[in-house]
Amino acid sequence: MAQQERAVRTRELILKAAGAVFAERGYDGATISDVYTRAGLTKGAFYFHFSSKEDLAEAILEVQVDAGTYPIVPRPLKLQELADAGFVFGHRLMHDRMLQGSVSLSLERGAHHLDRRRPFLAWIEHNLRGLTEASEHGELYQCVDLEATAELLVGAFSGIQMLSHVLTDRRDLTERLSVLLTQLLPTIAVPGVLARLDLTAERGERVLAEAEALAAAQGTAADCE
Known part of the structure; x- marks a missing residue:
């Protein structure tokens, strides 16, 4: 068990170091030695977990796909849950x-x-x-094209995060996300729902803290059983 835990920690060290290196130097500019040196590991330790730079990069791409990157706290409004995921992702992107x-x-x-x-x-x-969940709960106008809106949200977020990255090193990312959603959601959300949404820039930080507190409480309860 101890050996398995060490292996998990070592892999995490590699991924954290790789994320920083790729963020700074890009894929072509990064080298495997950059990664394991920054992680404080040996070349052998690296190759125990990853076979190549491409294999490592694919693992880093998976970070965005992991639902743990944007933990969801259940809300009465499904559109708030969707916005929360974006705000949590944006907040983490500013620091992670x-x-x-x-x-x-x-x-x-x-x-x-x-x-x-x-x-x-x-x-x-x-x-x-x-x-889809928001629509089924009557939170959206019936004329909303769900697939087109889903793609629009991804494209719009990609654009504002790039702009924020270039102009302020992402320091204002959640503020830009707040502006984006404040301007976009009125085109799809019915007024009664729109008035109840929290789209403030600090939303992601608050939701992430709430999700972590809930996870800790559930873990404590499980230990007591």
């Missing part, structure tokens, strides 16, 4: 170097041999599920 590396890889044209479509398609699917 591994996630920054993942997003950088998905937008880097030089990494064309990687499956860069996967995180985009995963987010579109996630948005479509959320929009």
Whole structure:
């Protein structure tokens, strides 16, 4: 068990180091030695977990697909849940170097041999599920094209995060996301729902703290059983 835990920790060290390196240097500029040196590991330790730089990059791309990246706290409004996922993702993207590396890889044209479509398609699917639930609960106008809106949200977020990255090193990302949703959601949400949504820039930080507190409480309850 101890050996297995060490292996998990070592893999996590590699991924965190790789995220930072890819964020700073891009796929072509990064080297395997950059990664294991930053992680404080040996070359052998790296190759025990990953066979190549491409294998490592694919694992970093998976970070965006992992639902743990944007934990959901159930809400009466399904549209609020969807917005919360975006705000949590945006908040983490401002601070999490591994996630920054993942997003950088998905937008880097030089990494064309990687499956860069996967995180985009995963987010579109996630948005479509959320929009479908919101529609079934009567939160959206009946004329809303759910698939087109799901893709629009992904494209719009990709654009504002790139703008935020270039202009402020992502420091204002959640503020830009707040503006985006405040302008876009009135075109799909019925007025009674729209008035109840929290689209403030600090929403992601609050939801993430709430999700972590709930997870900790559930873990404590499980230990007591």
